[in-house]
Amino acid sequence: MLNLTRDGEYAVRAVLYLSSQPEGKISLISEIAETQEVPKSYLSKIMQHLVRAGLVRSRRGINGGFMLARPAESITMRQAIEAVEGPIFLNICLVKKGECHRDDFCPVHPVWKEAQRRLLEVLDGKTMAALASDGEALSKKVKKKQK
Amino acid sequence: MLNLTRDGEYAVRAVLYLSSQPEGKISLISEIAETQEVPKSYLSKIMQHLVRAGLVRSRRGINGGFMLARPAESITMRQAIEAVEGPIFLNICLVKKGECHRDDFCPVHPVWKEAQRRLLEVLDGKTMAALASDGEALSKKVKKKQK
DNA sequence: GACAATAAAGATGATTTTAGTCCTATTTAT
DNA sequence: ATAAATAGGACTAAAATCATCTTTATTGTC
Ligand code: SF4
Ligand code: SF4
Numbered sequence: 001m002l003n004l005t006r007d008g009e010y011a012v013r014a015v016l017y018l019s020s021q022p023e024g025k026i027s028l029i030s031e032i033a034e035t036q037e038v039p040k041s042y043l044s045k046i047m048q049h050l051v052r053a054g055l056v057r058s059r060r061g062i063n064g065g066f067m068l069a070r071p072a073e074s075i076t077m078r079q080a081i082e083a084v085e086g087p088i089f090l091n092i093c094l095v096k097k098g099e100c101h102r103d104d105f106c107p108v109h110p111v112w113k114e115a116q117r118r119l120l121e122v123l124d125g126k127t128m129a130a131l132a133s134d135g136e137a138l139s140k141k142v143k144k145k146q147k
Numbered sequence: 148m149l150n151l152t153r154d155g156e157y158a159v160r161a162v163l164y165l166s167s168q169p170e171g172k173i174s175l176i177s178e179i180a181e182t183q184e185v186p187k188s189y190l191s192k193i194m195q196h197l198v199r200a201g202l203v204r205s206r207r208g209i210n211g212g213f214m215l216a217r218p219a220e221s222i223t224m225r226q227a228i229e230a231v232e233g234p235i236f237l238n239i240c241l242v243k244k245g246e247c248h249r250d251d252f253c254p255v256h257p258v259w260k261e262a263q264r265r266l267l268e269v270l271d272g273k274t275m276a277a278l279a280s281d282g283e284a285l286s287k288k289v290k291k292k293q294k
Numbered sequence: 295g296a297c298a299a300t301a302a303a304g305a306t307g308a309t310t311t312t313a314g315t316c317c318t319a320t321t322t323a324t
Numbered sequence: 325a326t327a328a329a330t331a332g333g334a335c336t337a338a339a340a341t342c343a344t345c346t347t348t349a350t351t352g353t354c
Contacts, residue, residue, distance in 0.1 A: 001152055001340080004238045004259075006313060012255055013340075037249070042314055053158035058285075061322025064329040077258060090266075091151045102184070105289045106160055111224060112151075115269040119237075122262040134254035142252045144340065148311080151323075153342060189343055195302065208351025211300045 003091070008081040010046050015055060015080040019072035019128035020135060026065035046084055053083035062145060065099045078123035090116045149237070155228040157185045157193050162202060162227040164218035166275035167282060173212035193231055200230035219251035221281060237263045
């Protein structure tokens with residue numbers, strides 16, 4: 001259906017939240033869930049995926065919680081999404097050569113290849129650090145407007 | 148999940164097939180189904196959508212079948228897909244302003260907007276006439292290789 | 295008018311995905 | 325020990341996906 005699932009959406013929100021926190025701070029799942037408006041028990045699953053994918057580090061027990069496993073500059077939007085949704089393929093023939101047996105004579109195949117390239121270019125080009133900085137700028141603007 | 152459904156895939160195949168036929172020729176559903184490797188009864192539904200969307204014209208009864216309703220030069224890949232899948236939105240916030248109430252302060256929103264713009268640029272930029280011509284060139288190449 | 299060929303329309307259904315919830319186990323600081 | 329946290333797995337309702345089948349309507353030919 002060519003659209004993002006809630007998994008992907010929530011993953012981006014969660015990683016972005018962690019990226020916006022001060023270096024070294026540990027965030028609770030309930031804190032992320034509330035600010036990012038994600039159901040807490042659902043978010044729990046998302047966070048597990050992010051940990052396994054190596055984007056986020058977790059600590060259990062008292063004073064536990066989540067923090068980024070790597071610098072926000074090194075995490076792209078694509079990585080956050082693919083951590084929970086798996087690799088992005090706009091059409092099955094992009095999975096690998098031969099996945100659709102028509103691919104060697106199909107004129108549509110190259111179009112999907114190009115479309116996917118352009119889409120990923122955008123998602124690869126946006127780091128969580130950049131998003132966090134954009135977010136700060138935006139929240140200043142919004143506050144000004146509310147005056 | 149960010150990938151095309153069989154509906155969209157089959158719609159493109161069907162319209163492309165019609166675009167590759169000689170001007171004015173009427174094609175049977177069984178003929179399209181066989182050459183394009185689409186289940187016949189499924190294709191029947193797809194064709195109905197294409198007719199209602201105004202891309203294809205149908206005729207019932209003996210000597211009936213399908214043909215393009217407009218020149219192949221004026222039908223884009225996007226139109227074929229959207230005729231059966233509905234409008235493409237990579238994320239819900241692209242449906243319309245306010246669909247996600249976070250959109251006015253969300254730094255991720257503009258990224259999806261840009262990603263979608265680039266994706267649609269590709270799909271809008273490919274007409275069925277162009278695909279048909281690419282297809283002809285490809286089939287010549289494939290035949291040469293088989294020698 | 296009967297008949298055969300063809301698409302239109304709608305009912306049905308199996309399977310998978312989506313979008314969650316809930317409960318128990320495990321880890322950890324005090 | 326205990327309380328506070330995440331980890332992990334079982335479960336579920338609703339929707340989407342990918343079809344199939346049957347009946348109806350239309351149309352050309354004899
Ligand atoms: S676009 Fe062509 S190659 Fe890709 S899935 Fe469709 S038929 Fe196969
Ligand atoms: S990207 Fe931002 S605006 Fe779009 S759906 Fe997610 S939160 Fe809402």
